[in-house]
Amino acid sequence: MRICAGRITAGCNSFVPxxxxxxxxxxxxxxxAFWFGFAPDVLEKMSPEEIxxxxxxxNRQIKEG
Numbered sequence: 001m002r003i004c005a006g007r008i009t010a011g012c013n014s015f016v017p018x019x020x021x022x023x024x025x026x027x028x029x030x031x032x033a034f035w036f037g038f039a040p041d042v043l044e045k046m047s048p049e050e051i052x053x054x055x056x057x058x059n060r061q062i063k064e065g
């Protein structure tokens with residue numbers, strides 16, 4: 001485990017924490033866990049950008065039914 005931008009993670013992806021909308025990030029992570037069964041350890045390894053991209057895909061699938 002490493003500390004990255006104030007969070008303890010398995011790895012540290014490069015990003016600037018000041019540019020992250022953390023509310024959107026946490027909502028996106030919760031959506032992925034609920035709708036698609038992403039495990040917490042998988043979500044922790046993903047960068048915030050990856051999670052938001054996955055959320056866009058998930059929203060498309062949810063809307064299409």
